Amino acid sequence: MEKEVIVATKNKGKVKEFSQLLSKEGVVVKSLLDYPEIPDIIEDGQTFTENAAKKAETIAEKFNSTVIADDSGLIVDALGGKPGVFSARYAGEEKDDIANMEKVLNQLLDLPDSDRTARFYCAIAVAIPNSETRIYEGACEGYITREPRGKNGFGYDPIMYIPEKEKTMAELAADEKNKISHRSKALKALLSEREEIFRS
Template identity: 55%
Template sequence: MKVLIATKNAGKVKEFEFMFAEMGVEVSSLLDVEDAPEVEETGTTFAENARLKAEEIANLYNLPVISDDSGLVIDAIGGRPGVFSARYAGIEKDDDKNMDKVLDEMRSVPEHERTARFVCTLAVARPGKATVIVEGHCEGSIAYKKTGSHGFGYDPIFLVQGTSNTMAELTKEEKNQISHRAKALAKLKDQMHLLF
């Protein structure tokens, strides 16, 4: 079984490869496609953006496509960065600048109000069939500084609920047990026999 992941984010691709390997699913991504288009994310929700990307790429290449739209939602700042997580500090994607902006905005927020969650919405588009949407969450809070060297994105400032570790302090195996993407993929796994 083969599936195309509609992303050029190498970190996401590695997570998908790791999780799909045990299911016998071969993963390729837009990193493997020459002149792959950049789908404009014009949606106002993770689900809208995931659907846009999955359907456009599936129709273009006539293949089953999984698209992921994910990000960090922080309660104290009105749900930001939300769908703008990848480019929160500017048009160019820069993880460090994004984290610095969040830490700056959260500087005066007390510990009990620093609640946040990672959200991952997956859309599965297949030519001629209805698109399927699933979502996973990982609850936590925002740390006061960056800690840890694993993962990508906001992992170094996201304290995982029930632990004293940031997501970036977890091993790949530990992260893939509890992450928002793992939870969304688990829901997808339950429906795999219906999808392909």
């Protein structure tokens, strides 16, 4: 029998990635897009882990079922770790991928390639009723390009260059991205405990 899990996000890109990664495990993904009456959860944590846990626990309590939530973003060394937890709204309260990328590129304008190191980081929280919330982490290292490249993915993918692939995240096909991404690495750690998490 297929198992169903709620992913606490309204981000279509994330829903698509989680669905691609979890469908192989026989897990059907529902998201907050399926429950439009639920308001956005305020992400006021100081860390990715705090935000992921808050989202997962809030929705798990509401539905009394297992809920997965992630908080992820871009960490740029030359910017002291920014955008960090503010990645989605780096250029303003409205989530605007293009404006966010432009802000990062402008801030790095004069930096040589060697100083443009960055990573995508992901914390996934799994909230299980009557159980302690579990946290799984993943990261993907790279460099910030000088201009966006590629049409795939979402967020900062077009400006995140992955040296081992010689492409930006947005130039990778979905299955390529899903092998190396921060989210897939965190999810791989989660799936190592799948029996406990998805038990009926």
